[in-house]
Amino acid sequence: QSVPVLTIDGPSGSGKGTISRLVAEHLGWRLLDSGALYRAVGYAAGMAGLDLSDAEAVTRCAQTTRIQFRAATHDGETRVIVNGHDATDELRTETAGAAASAIASIPTVRQALVDLQLGFRKAPGLVADGRDMGTVIFPDAAYKVFLTASAAERAKRRYKQLKEKGLSVTLASLQSEIEARDARDASRAVAPLKPARDAVLVDTTGMGIEDVVAEVLAVVNP
Numbered sequence: 001q002s003v004p005v006l007t008i009d010g011p012s013g014s015g016k017g018t019i020s021r022l023v024a025e026h027l028g029w030r031l032l033d034s035g036a037l038y039r040a041v042g043y044a045a046g047m048a049g050l051d052l053s054d055a056e057a058v059t060r061c062a063q064t065t066r067i068q069f070r071a072a073t074h075d076g077e078t079r080v081i082v083n084g085h086d087a088t089d090e091l092r093t094e095t096a097g098a099a100a101s102a103i104a105s106i107p108t109v110r111q112a113l114v115d116l117q118l119g120f121r122k123a124p125g126l127v128a129d130g131r132d133m134g135t136v137i138f139p140d141a142a143y144k145v146f147l148t149a150s151a152a153e154r155a156k157r158r159y160k161q162l163k164e165k166g167l168s169v170t171l172a173s174l175q176s177e178i179e180a181r182d183a184r185d186a187s188r189a190v191a192p193l194k195p196a197r198d199a200v201l202v203d204t205t206g207m208g209i210e211d212v213v214a215e216v217l218a219v220v221n222p
């Protein structure tokens with residue numbers, strides 16, 4: 001029997017990150033935050049002074065960047081170590097999100113991250129958070145969810161999240177940045193953001209976290 005996988009895909013601000021973490025904790029399964037991998041490569045490419053549209057250079061960067069996840073110590077947040085440097089704070093900015101989205105449209109960059117992602121599939125199970133978890137990386141997953149929410153609500157959530165982390169942003173600029181990023185993610189030729197045919201759609205607009213967690217858990221244990 002293969003290790004069970006629950007894929008949770010959706011646009012930014014749909015609540016994927018929080019929901020995936022809580023569901024993984026509840027099930028006692030491992031968690032793959034695939035967005036962090038693309039953010040890490042975008043960050044490493046930026047640090048190396050690469051032109052993010054230089055497919056060859058960025059692909060080499062994706063193949064050689066060391067990305068480690070370190071379990072949270074005190075604040076419940078997993079740290080992301082890129083080439084030995086704790087880049088957690090730099091990675092959560094919208095600038096890092098935009099860089100991730102730019103390099104994520106390069107097919108060979110996506111290819112370079114496949115084995116790393118497949119390696120997260122270990123007993124007793126895996127919750128995989130991303131854009132193409134159910135469509136490309138784990139098409140055979142037993143459980144697939146696609147989370148959505150209205151653009152206004154997603155911008156508001158991201159705004160609150162970034163504010164809590166002490167970052168200075170305006171709601172209006174954040175909303176237009178998020179819309180631009182989602183439009184690019186949804187329209188790219190390779191692994192576009194879209195629900196798998198067999199995914200359960202959950203619109204989280206107006207829903208509390210606990211209710212969304214319960215709906216997602218019901219997909220695994222109906």
Ligand code: C5P
Nearest residue numbers: 012034035036038100101104130131132
């Ligand atoms: O989920 P997160 O906002 O951290 O993802 C950052 C960017 O990485 C997304 O906008 C998307 O372009 C890219 N990404 C992707 N495939 C994934 C996860 C993230 O292309 N599985």
